[in-house]
Structures are given as structure tokens and as C-alpha cells.
Amino acid sequence: MRSYKWWQVLLAKTYFGEHQNGRPVLFFVDDEIARRLHQTAEPGITDLCTTVAEAVDWSGEAFAKVADNVREWRTKGQYRSEPPPCLPVLAVLVLAATRMRSKGTRGQRAYYERLAELIKPAGWTLPDATDHLRRGSEEIPTLWRYLKEWLEERDGRNGICTFYATKWRGRIGYAQSQAIMCADDNQRLAPFFKKYRGRSGHELLELLRQHGPEKYHLSKTCQEALVSNDRDEIVAQLLEMLSRTGQNAPAPAGIRNLELRLAAMQDQRQRWVLSWKIPCRDGLQGGALKHAGGTLQLTAEEGRRYYRLSGDLPDIGVVLKSGFKADEKYVRINAARRTKPVILQQDPHGGYVETKHAEPFQPSLIVYSEALEKQARELLDRAGYEWEPGDPCNVPGWYVLDRIEFDDEGRPRRKKIRLTGGLKVRQDLGRHHYLAGGEPDLVPPSGTEVVKIDGRPVKTGGRPVLLRGLGLMPGRHTAECDGHSLTFHTHAPRMPERRAKGASRMPSPPGPPLAAVYSDGGFTRLASSAAAPPPVWWRTRQTGLTGASLQAEVPESAVWLVSEAEDGFRVMLRRREPPAIRRFTQEMREFWIKVFFAKPCDDEHQRLWADYCEKALEFSMKSMKAHHE
Numbered sequence: 001m002r003s004y005k006w007w008q009v010l011l012a013k014t015y016f017g018e019h020q021n022g023r024p025v026l027f028f029v030d031d032e033i034a035r036r037l038h039q040t041a042e043p044g045i046t047d048l049c050t051t052v053a054e055a056v057d058w059s060g061e062a063f064a065k066v067a068d069n070v071r072e073w074r075t076k077g078q079y080r081s082e083p084p085p086c087l088p089v090l091a092v093l094v095l096a097a098t099r100m101r102s103k104g105t106r107g108q109r110a111y112y113e114r115l116a117e118l119i120k121p122a123g124w125t126l127p128d129a130t131d132h133l134r135r136g137s138e139e140i141p142t143l144w145r146y147l148k149e150w151l152e153e154r155d156g157r158n159g160i161c162t163f164y165a166t167k168w169r170g171r172i173g174y175a176q177s178q179a180i181m182c183a184d185d186n187q188r189l190a191p192f193f194k195k196y197r198g199r200s201g202h203e204l205l206e207l208l209r210q211h212g213p214e215k216y217h218l219s220k221t222c223q224e225a226l227v228s229n230d231r232d233e234i235v236a237q238l239l240e241m242l243s244r245t246g247q248n249a250p251a252p253a254g255i256r257n258l259e260l261r262l263a264a265m266q267d268q269r270q271r272w273v274l275s276w277k278i279p280c281r282d283g284l285q286g287g288a289l290k291h292a293g294g295t296l297q298l299t300a301e302e303g304r305r306y307y308r309l310s311g312d313l314p315d316i317g318v319v320l321k322s323g324f325k326a327d328e329k330y331v332r333i334n335a336a337r338r339t340k341p342v343i344l345q346q347d348p349h350g351g352y353v354e355t356k357h358a359e360p361f362q363p364s365l366i367v368y369s370e371a372l373e374k375q376a377r378e379l380l381d382r383a384g385y386e387w388e389p390g391d392p393c394n395v396p397g398w399y400v401l402d403r404i405e406f407d408d409e410g411r412p413r414r415k416k417i418r419l420t421g422g423l424k425v426r427q428d429l430g431r432h433h434y435l436a437g438g439e440p441d442l443v444p445p446s447g448t449e450v451v452k453i454d455g456r457p458v459k460t461g462g463r464p465v466l467l468r469g470l471g472l473m474p475g476r477h478t479a480e481c482d483g484h485s486l487t488f489h490t491h492a493p494r495m496p497e498r499r500a501k502g503a504s505r506m507p508s509p510p511g512p513p514l515a516a517v518y519s520d521g522g523f524t525r526l527a528s529s530a531a532a533p534p535p536v537w538w539r540t541r542q543t544g545l546t547g548a549s550l551q552a553e554v555p556e557s558a559v560w561l562v563s564e565a566e567d568g569f570r571v572m573l574r575r576r577e578p579p580a581i582r583r584f585t586q587e588m589r590e591f592w593i594k595v596f597f598a599k600p601c602d603d604e605h606q607r608l609w610a611d612y613c614e615k616a617l618e619f620s621m622k623s624m625k626a627h628h629e
Contacts, residue, residue, distance in 0.1 A: 002044070003051040004088055010037060011087040016151070016158045024242050025151065025159030026186060027178045029091045030098040030221065052092040053119035062136030063089065063143065070146050083158070084146040090175070092118060093140065097172070097179035098221060108134065111172045137171045144174040149357050155257040164237045177234050180225045181218075186242055188216045193243040201240030205232060208239070256281055258298075260324060260335040262316075262342050264365055264393070264400065265351035266424075272393035272400040274316050274367070277306045277353055278333075289333060291326035296333075299522070301557050305349050308557050310524045317395045320369070341368040341376040350556060358406045366390070366401040376401065383407070384416040384484075388443050388464070403432075415445035416484045420464070425491050432488035436474045439467035439490060444481050452480040511565065513572075515591070516558035521581035521616055523562075523591050524555055560612070562595055569598035573605045579612045584619040592616045 014037070015027055034048045046054075057065050070084045096115035112134040113126065120129035144163055151161045164177045189208075196207055209226060218226075225235050263277040278298060286299045286307065294312025301308055314324045323337040344352035346363040358364055368376035368390065377387050383406050390399035403419050423438025434440060442451065442465040450457050451465060454477050458465055474492040478485055516524045554561065554574070561572045596616070600609045 003046045004055055006041060006045050007048060007051050007088040007091075008085055010040070011091055012083050015087075016083050018157065020159035021157050023159055024162050024186065026162060026181055027090065027094055028098075028181065028221075029094045030179075031095070034091070034095060048088060048095070049092060049118045052088050053121055055089065056119060056133075057136070058121060058124070058132065060136075061139065062133050063139040064136070067139035067142050070143060074146065083150055084143070086143040086147070090143060090147065093172075093175040094178045097175040100176075100179075108172055111175075112137070140171045141174070145357060152356055155259070162238060162242065164234060173234060177238055179221065180235060180238055181222050181242075185216075185218050185222045188218060189242070192216065197243065199243070201236030201238075201243075202232075204239040204243060205236045256284055256331045258331060258333045260314075260319070260333050261354040262320075262338075262344060262367065263347075263351055263353050264344055264367065272365075272391060272402075274393050274395050274398070276309060276313060276316070276319075278309065280305060280307055284331065287328050287331045289326035289328050289331060291324065291333075296326050297522075298331075299520075304557060308518065308522075308524075308555060310522055313524075317397065320395070320398065338372075341366050341372050341379055343367075343379075360406050362405065364404040364406060366404055367393075367398060368401070369398050380404070384445070385418045386415075386443050386445050388418070388420050415448075415482060417445070417451065417479055417481045417486060418443045419479075419486070419488060422467075432486070434488065434490050436472070436490040436492050437468060439470075439472060440488070441465065442467055442479055448481055452478075454478055455480075511563050513554065513561040513563050515562040515595075516555050516574075517560040517562060517571070517595075517612075518555075518557055519559050519577045519580045521579065521584065521588055521592070521612070521619070523588070524558075526554070560609070562598060567599075569595050570601050571595070571598045571605075571609055572601045573608065576608070578608075579615040581612075581615045581619050584616070584622070588616075589620050592620065 015025060029048075038045070038047050045051075055066055056062050066086050066089050070086050073082070073085055093115065096111060096118055099114040099117070100110060109130070112130045115133055116126055116129035119133075120126065124132075148161045148163055151159055162177065163174045192208065192211070193204075196204060199207070205226070214223070258278050258281065261277045261279070263275045264272055265275070266272055280300050284300065286297070288311070289296045289298065291312070291314065293314065296309065296313065297311035298307040298309065314326075318324075319335060320338045320342075324333065324335040326333045342354055343358045344365040344367060345355045345359060347353040352363075352365050366376055366379055376390075380387055380401060383404055385404065388401075390401040392398075393400050405416075419432065419440040420443055422440025423435040425433050425435050442453075444451050444460050444465065446462075448460055449462075450459055452458070453465075453467070453470060453472075458470070472490055474490050476487060476489050478487050513526050515526055518524075558574050559577050561574055563570050563572065592613075596613055598609070600606050
């Protein structure tokens with residue numbers, strides 16, 4: 001492990017250090033580079049190939065242990081600053097790809113032979129080592145994917161990803177894409193990329209061949225790739241990436257790029273509510289970012305993963321369709337319009353948050369518009385599910401597919417069953433808890449004639465199975481189909497206790513929350529969504545039932561919720577926290593004038609609300625005095 005750690009640190013520093021800020025990364029490693037890097041090692045450090053040979057599992061799946069270490073790295077949060085601990089393995093994979101140029105064939109068998117030549121242990125024959133590495137290569141795309149995600153999450157501060165693999169070369173294509181050009185080749189081609197900016201990869205490839213590779217004094221490896229035709233797809237894609245990323249100058253040292261991520265939660269009516277989240281960046285406590293529609297306020301709060309957003313929040317529908325830009329002196333947001341369905345995955349802090357790359361076997365959502373329905377169908381099919389339209393949400397024209405899980409890359413795809421609709425109870429219990437009598441529908445894969453519910457065969461007739469018609473008793477249930485199973489629970493309804501005669505009548509509940517108030521006196525308006533239609537599954541049941549519900553996502557750091565009742569404004573305590581008001585803006589003053597005489601929903605909270613009002617009044621007077629002076 002000592003040698004492996006040494007190589008990991010050296011490769012991270014050499015290829016993914018801060019000097020790569022804003023520049024495309026080429027993870028090119030050949031025999032000469034590997035030899036030169038090893039010359040800097042202290043005594044006792046083995047060479048790169050020997051080090052990786054010791055990390056490979058020669059009794060089980062070849063790269064499974066390395067992949068497990070990477071997953072552990074991810075879950076422990078080390079990814080914030082360190083690249084995934086698989087760089088030595090990826091370097092050897094690239095080294096094997098560079099050795100293919102001197103052989104007659106470039107297929108997968110030839111690649112694994114070159115790899116086996118580099119790392120086979122003593123006592124193993126070349127054919128046996130080749131077969132073992134090829135059979136155990138399922139995790140290779142996963143290792144590349146984790147490195148790609150890390151580079152993207154670092155916002156280009158450690159380089160811009162250039163890894164690429166075609167569908168039919170998913171396991172060896174990434175390494176081949178990095179075995180074509182070194183950093184010097186990219187530097188020498190800078191004038192070429194500048195001259196033909198905006199051309200497609202195949203156009204760039206043909207132009208480079210017309211000019212002649214020798215004109216730019218490219219490396220032997222690069223010239224061979226340009227002359228041959230068997231790697232045109234990979235070379236074209238790499239040229240297009242380098243041309244595109246080469247247009248971006250390194251970001252100024254002080255600039256912070258923030259990421260605007262789509263988030264989703266279900267309200268009490270089980271309707272999906274979309275919103276925005278911005279992950280916190282180290283050392284950035286907040287800011288006021290100007291954009292076309294006003295000013296977006298960011299505030300970091302201790303123990304929170306995301307900034308609290310207030311001020312002029314960008315319209316979700318507009319951003320999804322057209323993109324969004326906002327900036328101040330040292331901070332900027334540049335969110336592209338969504339041209340593909342958006343994947344969101346369950347967040348440990350609650351709800352679902354947009355992700356660039358779906359983690360396998362994690363609860364996920366697919367958010368799509370009518371224009372993106374075809375791509376959403378394809379995505380759902382790749383995940384192994386039969387198509388069922390998603391539910392509408394608070395953004396007109398956008399829909400949400402829920403209860404999705406993606407399989408790991410490289411593993412055989414399996415057809416799966418999915419639950420849709422149903423009356424959920426207590427979100428804290430989990431995703432698959434429903435009211436007895438309000439069971440969901442089960443959507444089987446196409447062509448499925450029979451599924452098993454609690455071990456009992458149920459004919460599908462080629463249609464979704466209506467679980468609520470099976471007479472299921474409250475408790476745990478299992479659905480099975482072609483080796484895939486899932487568990488769901490049903491709960492008996494709890495009837496409210498009758499009020500005794502003469503008992504005082506409780507005041508009518510306030511309406512939906514209009515605003516969230518924080519400990520610092522700030523607030524966020526909660527947009528009403530009463531006009532949004534109920535979910536598709538609810539409308540198709542034609543129950544005729546309606547109900548009031550919380551109509552907006554409540555920020556997790558909110559202390560009070562402000563609602564309107566018949567006798568004026570009401571406030572409900574969400575989390576007990578003393579006032580910590582330090583400043584007061586004109587917008588805050590106007591807000592507090594309206595809610596100053598609001599009544600707490602619970603008499604026990606009157607003293608705390610009075611403390612907030614006193615502090616608000618105190619700082620309001622101070623700010624007015626300062627303004628007049």
C-alpha cells in the first residue's frame with residue numbers, strides 16, 4: 001500500500017494539480033513517462049506496473065477491490081479535495097492502450113493482452129492473465145466515471161475532463177481516448193484549434209489530416225492515431241473536446257463558480273414541488289448576485305450543506321428552458337438550459353437534488369418536459385422500467401417520474417417493476433409506505449404475464465396491476481417479477497378522536513404558508529401553487545376528493561412560517577431558535593410591518609414570537625436612524 005499511495009499522490013499532483021485550473025486534462029502515460037516518474041521515488045517504492053499488479057485481485061473480480069475503495073472514498077466525503085484513489089490503476093490502463101500501436105490489432109482481446117503483459121503476476125501464463133483481466137473488467141467504467149465526476153464537481157479547478165468512450169468500447173475506450181495525445185500535443189495544436197473554432201470533431205480530424213500531422217510536430221503516438229482509421233470516433237471526439245475547452249481561459253484565482261441545482265420535494269398532498277439549491281463552497285459565507293430579474297441573496301448557515309436562498313429567486317421554468325446567469329465581483333453562476341431530462345437523487349439532508357451522474361441503486365427522479373419526453377422514455381428504458389407518464393409538478397409543462405433506481409454501468413441491464421401513484425403516509429417512514437386501501441399501481445416490464453404479490457401469482461394482462469383491488473392487509477408486502485423484487489408497506493387509517501360535548505372548539509387552521517422567517521429576521525416568500533393540477537394517478541381514480549395542503553417547499557432553516565387566517569396573520573413555530581438579528585434592510589422593514597401583530601398558532605410560543613418582534617422593532621429603528629443621519 002505504501003507504493004500505491006505514493007503513486008496516487010504523485011499522479012494527482014502531476015496530472016490533476018491546481019496548475020490545471022481551467023485547462024483540459026490529458027492523462028497520457030507511456031513507458032517513458034512511467035519510467036521518468038519512478039526515478040523521483042524514494043527507496044522501496046515499486047514501479048507503476050508492479051504496484052498496480054499488487055492492487056489487482058487475482059482470485060476474484062480483478063478491479064472490484066479498487067472500486068470498493070473508491071466508493072468508500074466517496075461516502076467518507078474525501079472527494080471534496082482528493083481525487084479518487086484509482087489513479088495508478090487508470091494510469092496503467094492508459095499505458096496498456098499506448099502499447100497497442102505497435103501490434104497488428106486493436107480489439108478488446110489485444111488490449112487485455114497488452115495489459116496482462118504489464119501486470120501479470122509470476123506463475124500466471126499470458127492467456128490466463130488476459131482472460132482474468134477481461135472477465136473482471138466490469139468495474140473499469142466505474143473508476144473512470146468517478147474521476148470524471150470529481151473533475152466536474154471541482155468546477156475545473158483541477159482540470160477539465162477529456163475522457164470519452166463509445167458505447168461499444170465502454171471498458172477500454174476511456175483509456176484509448178487518453179492514449180492518443182499528450183499535453184505537448186495539445187499545446188502545439190492551440191493555433192489549429194483557434195483557427196477552426198466551432199467545427200465538429202470529424203471536421204477537425206479531416207482538416208488535421210489535410211494539413212499533415214507533421215506540420216505541428218506532434219508525437220509519434222498522436223501521428224499514428226491520425227493516420228490510421230480504426231480510432232476515428234475516439235480521435236474526433238477528443239479533438240472536439242480539446243477545441244471546445246481550449247476556448248476557456250483559466251478562471252481568475254479569486255473567482256468562485258457556484259452550481260445551481262434543481263431540487264424536488266413532495267408536499268403533504270404528494271404533489272412534486274421543484275426548487276433551487278446551491279451547494280456551499282468553502283470560505284464563501286454568502287453574497288448578493290445580480291441577474292436579469294434582480295438580486296439573488298445567498299447565506300451560509302452552520303451545519304448546512306446548501307446556502308439559504310432569498311431575494312429574487314430565478315423562475316424555475318425560465319431557467320430550465322433558457323438558462324441562468326448571475327454574478328458579483330468574485331462569485332458567479334452560469335447554469336445552462338436543460339436539453340436532457342434531469343436526474344435527481346435522494347439527498348441525505350432531505351428531498352431530491354440534481355446530479356450529473358446517477359449513483360447506482362439510489363432512489364432517483366427523472367424530471368422532463370413535453371419536448372424531452374422521448375429522451376425520458378429512453379432513459380427510463382435504460383434503467384429497466386416500462387414507460388408510465390410522470391406526474392405534473394409546480395412548474396407548468398414539466399413532469400416527474402419517481403421511484404426509479406439505476407443499475408451500475410457495465411453490468412447487464414435487468415427489467416424491473418415500479419410502483420406508481422398510491423396514497424403515501426409519513427414520508428419519514430420511507431418511500432414505499434401507503435394507506436391501506438390507497439395502494440399504488442404496479443407497472444411490470446412489457447411482455448410480463450404474471451407477477452407475484454406476497455408469493456401469490458397475479459396475472460397482469462399486459463397492463464399495470466391495481467394493488468388496491470387485491471385486498472391486501474396492513475403490513476409488509478413483496479412484489480416479484482423475473483428476479484427483481486421490491487417491498488412496500490400498507491398502514492391502517494387512524495380515525496380522529498371525537499370531541500366531547502361542551503369541549504371548546506379549536507380555532508380554524510391557518511391557510512398555506514406565505515413566507516418563511518429565519519433567526520436573523522430575514523424571510524423567503526413561499527410561492528403559492530394552489531392552481532396546480534393534482535397528480536395524473538389521482539385524476540384517473542375520479543374520487544372527487546380534494547384537500548388542503550402545504551403548497552410550497554419549506555426551507556430547512558426556517559424558524560417561523562407565516563400564514564393568513566380569517567383574523568389576520570398567524571405564525572407557526574417550526575424550530576425553536578432565539579432571534580439573532582444583526583442588520584435590517586428596507587425590504588425586511590416592509591415585511592415586518594405586515595407581520596408585527598401576527599398571532600402564534602400555539603400560545604406556548606407567544607413569548608418567543610414577542611422576542612422576535614422586539615428585536616425587529618429595535619433594529620428597524622436603528623436602521624431608520626442611520627438612514628436619516
